[in-house]
Amino acid sequence: MGAGGRRGSRPPGVGIVPALEGAGLIALHLAATPLAGDGRLHWGTVGTEAADALPGDDLVPDPRWAYTLGVDVAAPPAAVWPWIAQIGQGRGGFYSYQSLENLLGCRIVNTTEVLPEHQHPVVGDEIRLHPEAPPMRVAVVDPPRALVLVGAPADVGGEQGGGAATWQFVVREAPGGGSRLLTRGRYDYSDDWGSRLAFGRFPLEAIAFVMSRRMMREIARLAEGGA
Known part of the structure; x- marks a missing residue:
């Protein structure tokens, strides 16, 4: 078993109940979007975290929309980092609603173990x-503080030079030996339908909120168990 794993624990988000939970939450948040305002864009953040400069912000300097989410983790950054380092399809998964994702053909396997073969991401790796x-x-790779992923609208059929999107993971030390885990997404896109569909705020923001919130809570749980 990999270091920090939880022997016999069930992978996050497996089964019909989590799938129904995830689908229901997404439907609820999509329906509530006209009333939600910007509250979901900074869920869980404290103080100035939502506005703080984070690694990777410069990759999308003028986003058309962005979010920053945060959770407390009762474990040091070194215990949080392994779960972030191995994130991805065909790697450690996304620690979210696995069964729901796989209904869409994602072929996700959420691990409950630290996988040594996926602990050393390098700049340029595909996730x-x-x-x-x-x-x-x-x-960007800066263990145990930051992992930043970037994608471009051109990758999904949008116009060349139509912008970019980032997915940023930042771990900060917190008082008492714990951590603050932040995730941020920044999105710029052109006005053609391909990049708008892939990176526009609706429906992506509601979906990203539901999935990311579950992911962050699971990373916290796994890191605390490993620590």
Whole structure:
């Protein structure tokens, strides 16, 4: 068993109940979008975290929309990092609603173990969200503090030079030996339908919120168990 694994624990998000939970939450948040305002864009953040400069911000300097989410982790950054380092389809998964994702053909396997073969991402590595979708690429690696992935609208059929999107993971030390885990997405896109569909705020923001919130809570649980 990999270091920090939980022997016999069930992978996150497996089964009909989590799938129904995830689908229901996404439907609820999509329906509530006209009333939600910007509250989901900074869920879980404290103080100035939502506005703080984070590694990778410069990759999309003028986003058309962005979010920053945060959770407390009762474990040091070194215990959080392994779960972030191995994130991805065909790697450690996304620690979210696995069964729901796989209904869409994502072929995700959420691990409950630290996988040594996926602990050393390097700049330029491809990280897939779906086996048939264009990958994101690793742009920043700074263990145990930051992992930044970047993708471009051109990768999904949008116009060349139509912008970019980032998925940023940042781990900060917190008082008492714990951590703050932040995730941020920044999106720029052109006005053609391909890049708008892939990177526009609706429906992506509601879906990303539901999946990311579950992911961050699971990473916290796994890191705390490993620590």
